[in-house]
Amino acid sequence: MSGSSFGEIFRVVTFGESHGPAVGCVIDGCPAGLRLTAEDIARDLRRRRPGGGGPATNRIEADDPEILSGIFEGRTLGTPIAVLIRNANHRSSDYDNLRDLYRPGHADWTWEAKYGFRDHRGGGRSSGRETAGRVAAGAVAKTFLAERGITLRVWTSSAAGIAVPGPAYENIDWEEAERNLLHMPHRESAERALAKLEELRRQGDSAGCTISCSALGLPPGLGEPVFGKLNARIAAAMLSLGAVKGVEFGLGFAASKGGGAALNDRPLPAPAETAWAKDLPPDVPALTWRTNNAGGTLGGISTGMPLNFTVAFKPISSVSRKQQTVDRGGEIRELSIGGRHDICAAPRAVPVVEAMTALVLADLLLLQRCAGV
């Protein structure tokens, strides 16, 4: 969790600026023997890619990943897996006027305050483009999770203030989510949100959203006590996305308003067919819970219930409407950001949240092997 590096055992470093030659990642610590092809990675990169409609930018990126190392005859070697994604479509001159301007809501100035200078073209390293490397790494992690029967369900739970009707995480209509442009598991909400987004676009404005995740099939015991809690790692992963302003697990902020008598999930003996029951240590009974207010962890360790959390994305900071800002000389200036910009993080944030979740879980699955003698 230093700079561009993430993970303890399943360690990832991502690299690349938005308008440099390439972005990508290196995974050091992926176990050997995992079946993997470039197409497994390409598939997720396509989901992250801007589409032709909806709230996403029109920038066309081929995003064909090249696996440079770590795979031999279709299986991981245990060596670093380097993935290269060329930046095919850069028109850097689009950004010449931004060299000496600090865009509101962007990291332009904080970057200069930190490093003294920056690559101003398209946000450089703080561009959303950087997440392509995360998605590539996450695709590898997902193949590892899949082998263990773990599935990640990630969806847009609200956009532009229009939310999927409640109770969160329950009775999610996955088919609908995969069908509509916003990846929202409720058709009517999706239609209303798309209409609202179109209206905001016409007004030169942008929108925020929330993305929710449910990780299914997690065995109990994942997460390290104290600082390495499952929740702590997920929270770090989510807040490592530039536009994220909050994260909550299970009932989340609503839990701060209730009482323990009502909100404590009640344990029950787990059904006999529970997949992970046979892997429990001796003398530990298999449990389940009547409710999942906790969102899948107790004391930061997974319970075997779905891991449920929701992430808040602020509105896209680039808006075509005129904004006031300051230039390098300290003068107040007006700025209108044209060009190809998303106006809402959804739905492109969906595979990114999924990828980061996969990276956390892959790492914790490996660490869990070291828990006992």
Add this chain to the structure above:
Amino acid sequence: MSGSSFGEIFRVVTFGESHGPAVGCVIDGCPAGLRLTAEDIARDLRRRRPGGGGPATNRIEADDPEILSGIFEGRTLGTPIAVLIRNANHRSSDYDNLRDLYRPGHADWTWEAKYGFRDHRGGGRSSGRETAGRVAAGAVAKTFLAERGITLRVWTSSAAGIAVPGPAYENIDWEEAERNLLHMPHRESAERALAKLEELRRQGDSAGCTISCSALGLPPGLGEPVFGKLNARIAAAMLSLGAVKGVEFGLGFAASKGGGAALNDRPLPAPAETAWAKDLPPDVPALTWRTNNAGGTLGGISTGMPLNFTVAFKPISSVSRKQQTVDRGGEIRELSIGGRHDICAAPRAVPVVEAMTALVLADLLLLQRCAGV
């Protein structure tokens, strides 16, 4: 951020079970030359200690810290600072009935699912008692921050659903916060919340709360891009507390509902007297912002505005009202948790949130020294 270890340069490991001989911490990487006494640590431990009234437990802990190493003639040596806090008051037999029971809302069962066995006395390592080591380490970090003019303001922003009236983070009445039992910066809210908590206690119930933090005096440039963002580290720090279910920065979840045109903070030239302006790299103008919806970071790097965030604590899981649970044999049992228990994380969580924030900031201040050639 592995297990009980936290930080990259200013590294902390905490140790100790609730009813073992001691809790404490070792800080490896504290800079040399910092003036520090045991009283600096004792002062914060007293703030964390259960008081005589209000929502806190009646367990009496002397909590006199002993500094075992790392200090010589009143100054840090640059070597590990070990702090020992004896567990003075354990009545382990109070817990004999819990050896084979899994308390709802606690980590009893997840701990066994992970490690095969646990110290059942008072929650063992997953007890709130563990945070004494964090507070001791945080006290050291705070002296380092204080030398740089950084102040942490942490308060109870809501308890049992009763919130300090808004706008959050602005016009906070610190004197009032230091005066009332809940550390709430609004007298009427505090009185109402205390009355509500008393009512819940009589009913055998407990309550949740939110704790808010404003870090003042932070220079811009703190936080590492991508995975090491200031927000990511704060989020990990907060979600490393067992009862925390969410965190949000600045506008937080509310930002997911608005538009960029309204929510982007507008930059302005900073006033001439800005303390950190002289430390900026050449050719980078000093900025300030008309609003602070972002909560003090852009792209995960501090802006020089206050770092503002709020943390949601679930209700205390131990309630005296009868609850159903399961025992080691898989049988459903009734459980009533008597004894000395807080019924709300506030106000004792205040110094803990403060300590974790201090640890993150101390680490990032050191890392920031490595940003440029």
Add this chain to the structure above:
Amino acid sequence: MSGSSFGEIFRVVTFGESHGPAVGCVIDGCPAGLRLTAEDIARDLRRRRPGGGGPATNRIEADDPEILSGIFEGRTLGTPIAVLIRNANHRSSDYDNLRDLYRPGHADWTWEAKYGFRDHRGGGRSSGRETAGRVAAGAVAKTFLAERGITLRVWTSSAAGIAVPGPAYENIDWEEAERNLLHMPHRESAERALAKLEELRRQGDSAGCTISCSALGLPPGLGEPVFGKLNARIAAAMLSLGAVKGVEFGLGFAASKGGGAALNDRPLPAPAETAWAKDLPPDVPALTWRTNNAGGTLGGISTGMPLNFTVAFKPISSVSRKQQTVDRGGEIRELSIGGRHDICAAPRAVPVVEAMTALVLADLLLLQRCAGV
């Protein structure tokens, strides 16, 4: 491997100055379920303790370790194991004259050049006393190794230039090593070396030595390729001891003079009874080697042969003979170091080398669990 912290999974931090209140260690990441008592640790601390005769100091240290955490009912909990060893016998005033003097061969001045000041009493943190924390941690690691059938044999291979005859690592007489004061596996050499050391002591001089180690029962596959090689970690562990000036594996420096045709160890099918053969991946035959010039690794990964290496200790820097040095004011001064000092690192370095080896191997055994899917 930062500051006073060591290890990836089985992580140790040591703390304490020679004449401060205590030394000790915290182990974060020891697997749960390991049987461990304070006596397991005390036993190794006694071996490290200065004895009554031979080349060792007369300082008396009780060195009774107190386990502060991480053990419950005789087994490790998976939580941090903190071990406290009080410094019982400090006469700090012995060192008043050293406050402004830089002893030749010691870290007095480099410490000040780094940190600006130091604890001058008995070397402070750079004292050999610091290794008590390592030995305590190593004792825990050794119990983990013992469960896996791994045994460490560590001995004095030379002292004051007098070496045990014969091909190194072969036909070692362990009974003799455990019998004589120098822990040398050859009686005549031990007697000659002790006589030589006594002569040097009378002359106010000191002596160097070499310590050798043979780790038996290691399964093949330990060590991570590239930077995490088994040899790399052992080398770092050994050079982390202040008086160590070199390390060599197997034939070591002699291998730099020979040719591959003669020095390549020749593989053979392993005998049927080889313990680890059943744990090999499918389609990998069990091998052994006719010779062990490589010292137990190929490509930095263990072969299943004994891990053999030798470490060179410089002479003890404190000598009672007069030496010239410089004081804080930059003046040349004469110095005679009296008091209670060893004159040779052997035999007290033996349990320290053993402890560091155990820490490396415990960590790599855990990491090895993450190598495959």
Add this chain to the structure above:
Amino acid sequence: MSGSSFGEIFRVVTFGESHGPAVGCVIDGCPAGLRLTAEDIARDLRRRRPGGGGPATNRIEADDPEILSGIFEGRTLGTPIAVLIRNANHRSSDYDNLRDLYRPGHADWTWEAKYGFRDHRGGGRSSGRETAGRVAAGAVAKTFLAERGITLRVWTSSAAGIAVPGPAYENIDWEEAERNLLHMPHRESAERALAKLEELRRQGDSAGCTISCSALGLPPGLGEPVFGKLNARIAAAMLSLGAVKGVEFGLGFAASKGGGAALNDRPLPAPAETAWAKDLPPDVPALTWRTNNAGGTLGGISTGMPLNFTVAFKPISSVSRKQQTVDRGGEIRELSIGGRHDICAAPRAVPVVEAMTALVLADLLLLQRCAGV
């Protein structure tokens, strides 16, 4: 120092198999503002490249590095620097016969014992080819060192048992080292060694060597006490090279035979013109030493004297003479390794030792910024 990752602040991960698409590295944590071009990297890669004569292989590699990220307008951005080096010249079918054979002295079998399978072509990840990524990263570190006036001198101190005449590290003839094929700073020794190597080649044999390094211009204070000592990190760096069997600092193993009275280096007031004297903390006088038996560190922290160490390389394991080995089926087989192989690590190991040294020093220079308040 885990797997293929190295460093705390200046962190490097290398990737790539010998006969895969590419090798390379990513540096995460290089400070911003460093002037750097692809040619800075290409220059060192050419020094590592096999030449046309002498003891090196005839494999032709263009080794033109492509910088994929982290540089903008000729300066480092503070973001990850990814360097890609294509593997231009692979004839994988050369290696088909090795798929089921374990070459003596190579990591073929240990790799399989660890991971279950391997890329058998040219050694895969355990090939010397992997060091190209290290050399690329080291070239970046060297530009950082050069800005601070630090120079690395690395040379062949012996080859095939023929050594440069002594005293080691003194009066080194650099011009001669740069002139002859072996990079040996003594013409007559180089000629004799080359003749000896030619003779060994004709006999189908190979040779070992030693490489020595002197780092000049280091300020005092580098290295972290206890486990992060300068020597410990250099030792880990050197033993991370597959063919290295030992390392020694200053007098090294010879120091284990002498006495402290003679071997302690005697401190002196440093000359007035000492470059780093002005950077010392207050009240710490500048020192120098009459001798440098310690090799540039005391207590693992740099003294300001040259950092001197020597590394032992075993003979190249691939020899054209027939060797006995074992195949996958457990059958004893005869093997003759033809093709393009070096017969001695020198001189190609010279830039690799230099690169690893540069990586360690760059990291410690950054860490040193965090030593004081």
